[in-house]
Amino acid sequence: MSPESVLRRAWASRGPAAWALAPLAAVFAAAVALRRVLYRTGILAAQRLPVPVVVVGNIAVGGTGKTPLVIWLVQALARRGMRPGVVSRGYKAGCGGVREAGTRADAATVG
Incomplete structure (x- = not known):
């Protein structure tokens, strides 16, 4: 079984393995929140494209x-x-x- 499959099963199980992964989820959520702030404040610029x-x-x-x-x-x-x-x-x-x-x-x- 691949590492990806192991992680996916652990996360979906909501058992002890999922709880062990929770700190990683918190770090990811913090990184996403920071990225969102950087875009909203203009520190990171969104790129406009000429097509939808x-x-x-x-x-x-x-x-x-x-x-x-x-x-x-x-x-x-x-x-x-x-x-x-x-x-x-x-x-x-x-x-x-x-x-x-x-x-x-x-x-x-x-x-």
């Missing part, structure tokens, strides 16, 4: 329906004459760096 952007994501790892939603959203926008693009960090990608993935891209390579 939709972000699909959450803090849950796997199994929450993000991929099917993105597929549906791309198809719905395309039916309306738009040309949507999808940007992904490439989960478990084996390519490193930035790479364009066309319709024939290998999932093991691009994630």
Whole structure:
């Protein structure tokens, strides 16, 4: 079992292992709050893009329906004459760096 799977199960169990992870969650929450303050005060600047952007994501790892939603959203926008693009960090990608993935891209390579 991968370390990611072990952590995911421990967190979902809400048992002793989840309580042991709680301090890490508190550190993460503090970092997120600090980042939010830095953006709100202008210390960090948001970047404006020349096109509309939709972000699909959450803090849950796997199994929450993000991929099917993105597929549906791309198809719905395309039916309306738009040309949507999808940007992904490439989960478990084996390519490193930035790479364009066309319709024939290998999932093991691009994630």
